[in-house]
Amino acid sequence: MVGLGPGSPLDRTRRCEQAIAAAELVVGYRPYVESLADLTAGKELAASGMRQEVQRCRLAVLRAAAGQTVALVSSGDAGVYGMAGLALEVARGEGLLGRLAIEIVPGVTAATAAAARLGAPLMTDFAAISLSDLLVEWSVIRRRLEAAAEADLVTVLYNPRSVKRQSQLAEAAAIFLRHRPASTPAGVATALGAGDERVVLCDLASLLEQEVTMRSVVVIGNTTTRVLDGWMVTARGYRL
Incomplete structure (x- = not known):
């Protein structure tokens, strides 16, 4: 399982590129596989669309069991909202988990790239919460948001908005506004590493005025976060 980083080839790790080079088969979500065109000449590719995650993992596991060297790719880090956990579950379900040579190659995740x-902004304790309710009930996500907001954790919101999900970010912002000043710094990083990358610094009060898409990551500061000459900085606690 290989994490590709947030988008730019410059953000791939050396281990990532070595793993792709060693693979006979590369399996993944179509845009991620296509982003590896500079590394995959002559390799077998298995690219598919959204909501085909289980099928991709099963294909990767079964082909690995048949003797191929397979790279199952995820954006960011394979173990952070990626394919690593699902692939291990599928391998266990197929009775293959203890029989396969498995390596999980870490990558630069969107939270640290956005930061x-x-x-x-992540200089002290922080939480990462996905606002997608496809796999987790919204009531559970809401409890996590409340806990992070009340605990004064810097919070990174993955999957903040999509075409079909428009209300969750507004509810998340309202939760944080109950616990933090409206002037709390926040930021939106969209399409990290891509040609249309956009990074906006704002505050909680104006967060919902920003353009936020399914390619965005939202970072909400805590009560020690400040904007210093255009940089969002959370105090670590050192005395200056």
Whole structure:
């Protein structure tokens, strides 16, 4: 299982590129596989669309069991909202988990990539929460948002909005506004590493005015987060 990073080839790790080079078969979501065109000449490719995650993992597991070297790719880090956990579950279900040589190759996840573009907002404890309710009930997500907001954790919101999901980000913002000042710094990083990358620094009060898509990551600061000459910075606690 290989994490590709947030989007740009410059954000791939050396281990990622070595794993792709060693693979005979590359399996993944179509845009992710297509992003590897510079590394996959002559290799077998198995690319598919949204909501085909189980099928992709099963194909990768069964082909690996048949003796192929397979790279199952995810954007960001394969173990952070990626395919690593599902692939291990599928391998266990097929009775193959203890029989396969498995390596999980970490990648740069969207949370840290967004933080780097915005400044240094993750300098202390933080939470990562996905607003997608496809696999997790919204009532569960809401409880997690409440807990993170009340605990004053810097919070990274994955999957903040999509064409079909428009209300969740507004509800999340309302939860944080009950626990933090409206002036709390926030940021939106969209299409990280792509040609149309867009990074916006704002505050909680104006968060919903920003353009947020399914390709965005939202970072909400805590009560020690400040904007320093255009950089979003959360205090680590050092005395200056």
